[in-house]
Amino acid sequence: MTEPHDILFRTLADPTRRALFERLCREGEKTVGALTAKAGVSQPVVSKHLSLLKQAGLVRDRHEGRQTHYSAQLDALAPLVDWTGRMTRFWEARFDDLENLLRRMDQ
Amino acid sequence: MTEPHDILFRTLADPTRRALFERLCREGEKTVGALTAKAGVSQPVVSKHLSLLKQAGLVRDRHEGRQTHYSAQLDALAPLVDWTGRMTRFWEARFDDLENLLRRMDQ
């Protein structure tokens, strides 16, 4: 019952965590320290969020000496795009049916 | 700080709630009773979830006698689509910069 988009919705639902992901998308690779500086929460909290983002496949980490660099893994958003696309197509399919019905009623 | 996509992520993060929205997208308008029958949770829980979906603009309700019909409001997903699009464009912009850099280095 656990679809691929499920973990994405859950992970991106938290504003702090989503803001971290957005910064990585906008500004590219960043260290934990750099992210913490403007995150508005403590460093352990940032680390925890990055860990969850990594679990969801939304970020990668790269170790360099004593610092860890994180970067967005954008293709991880694909299941989200697919899901919204599917929902839209369901809607359109039912709309087409309605159109057909109306067309038949017209004759 | 509360962006339009924020409430969508939060609302769709819950699997039960998202399943209700999916059913409304797939199968069109449904009464609370019909939704409850296959939701796996009690009727009050379904009502509560529908209320939150409505607050998020994801569904509409239509009262008819003693029953309430709910239907998906699909254009409400637009901020979600916009957000994923923006993230993707940030990524591509940085990728283009990298390409330019490599091109300059090549010369």
Place this chain on the structure above:
DNA sequence: TTTTTATATAGCTGGATGGCTATGGGTTCG
């Protein structure tokens, strides 16, 4: 080696929330 720096982990706590049952409000049926 000792100290400082960078990040991760452990443990705690308050607040948010999803589930339940019980009940209220309103509608249709007998």
Place this chain on the structure above:
DNA sequence: CGAACCCATAGCCATCCAGCTATATAAAAA
């Protein structure tokens, strides 16, 4: 009218989780 029905609300409880501080781990610097 009263009974049955549909849905929403109220109130409660357990669980989850985002935040904190303290500490462990590990690397660079002194």
